[in-house]
Amino acid sequence: LLANWTLAITSGMVLILIAGILIYLWRRLPLFPVEVEQKGLKVIAGNTTRLTTRLKNRAKIPLHIFVKSGYSWVHIGQTRFWNLFAEAELDLTITPTLSGPSQPQIEMLVVDSWGLIQMRQLVKPVNLYVIPRARYAEWLAKKYLEETAPPAGAILAMLPAAATVTAPKSGVEYYTSRPYQPGDRLKDIDWKHTVKLQEIVVKEYIEDTRQMAIIAVNLTAANIEEADKLVYNLITSALTLAREAIPTAVAAYSQEQVLTATPPLDPREVVKKALQLGQRVVLLAPVERYLQSPDIRQVRTSLRRLERTNAEPARKLRAILELEKRAIEEGAKEHPATRALNRVTAHTLPPAMITVISARNHDNEALSVTLEDLRKRGYSATLMKIS
Secondary structure: OHHHHHHHHHHHHHHHHHHHHHHHHHHHOOOOOEEEOOEEEEEEOOOOEEEEEEEEEOOOOOEEEEEEEOOOOEEEOOOEEEEEOOEEEEEEEEOOOOOOOOOOOEEEEEEEOOOOOEEEEEEOOEEEEEEOHHHHHHHHHHHHHHHHOOOOOOHHHHOOOOOOOOOOOOOEEEEEEEEOOOOOOHHHEOHHHHHHHOOOEEEEEEEOOOOOEEEEEEOEEOOHHHHHHHHHHHHHHHHHHHHOOOOEEEEEEOOOOEEEEOOOEOHHHHHHHHHHHHOOOEEOOOOOOOOOOOOHHHHHHHHHHHOOOOOHHHHHHHHHHHHHHHHHHHHHHOOHHHHHHHHHHHHOOOOOEEEEEEOOOOOHHHHHHHHHHHHHOOOEEEEEEOO
16 A cells, blocks of 8 residues: 555656656747848759758757658758757758749747657748749840940941841852962953953862751640740740851741741850740640650661661561551651751751750650751750650
8 A cells, every 4th residue: 555655646746747847848949949141042943942940949948859841942051950059051052943932931840959849840941042944044035135236337237137147058168369270160261360460370279177057946834834945945045156156057946837937047046046936835735655756876786786686576577666666667757857857957967966946845756856867967966855
């Protein structure tokens, strides 16, 4: 009996102690025990930025704080703070998306130093102003056009806007003049200098080494985020080529038609065309695929290998692959991507550099066939996939 009374008294004393501690903690812990300094941040969508803000313990006791991000594009440097009594720094690495919230929430689990009370608190440490990539690229393009605009009253300003710079049709450019030698062509005679110097002078030419370029763009996107990346890549590609003074042809297409196919344009006209096409992007729901898209290069390679053997299984497999190859090539032949690239390559001879900007939605098979054929003709092709 005495042992029971001793146990009861001890249990009661423990309960009273715990109750006292709990009352003490509740009086010391405010409803929101952690205060976070909110900072403003202006950033371009998709760019990674680091930010440091401060945590402040509003309670009158040390706290254990566990920090967790609910977004894949918000990463936290230090996620655990032990016995925080005053302040601490919170490091964030942010790569915002265009469709993300402007004030991303961070979850904090606050525990007292005895581990008796846990509190969950949501904080907003940053106020984001996300600039679309396309808007930033448009600003860069307009700035370039302003900087390269001819001065008022200049002769160049009076030229028609349609006048564009193309590569010499003969594939050569003037190098120097020299005295006539037997065997020189009459059409190469420099008559102006011949009359002036009183001796026959001919023009000497060298091959034009300037490489031209082609921008091919698929103006369909699955969502706003994808459209933003597409326009950004289109305009920045045009700007890069313009700053290098590379004559560039532009081919643009949608799921249904060819939207434009130009001859090589001068730098300013290329940038203007990219700005115009950036306004014509169409949102198209992606087609759900259950099988991987066929690769024409892999099919052709497999056919070449199967031609080396006459075994019956190899012949049957070769027949199936031949059928698949014809189906892919026939489907690609009339696709807008193929028609657009055929039109611009008629004006832009190899070796030209082709930059393809596409989300690879409706044009995947057509691009595989067409780019493979163009590479065989001497073009170089780079695919800038939008993902």
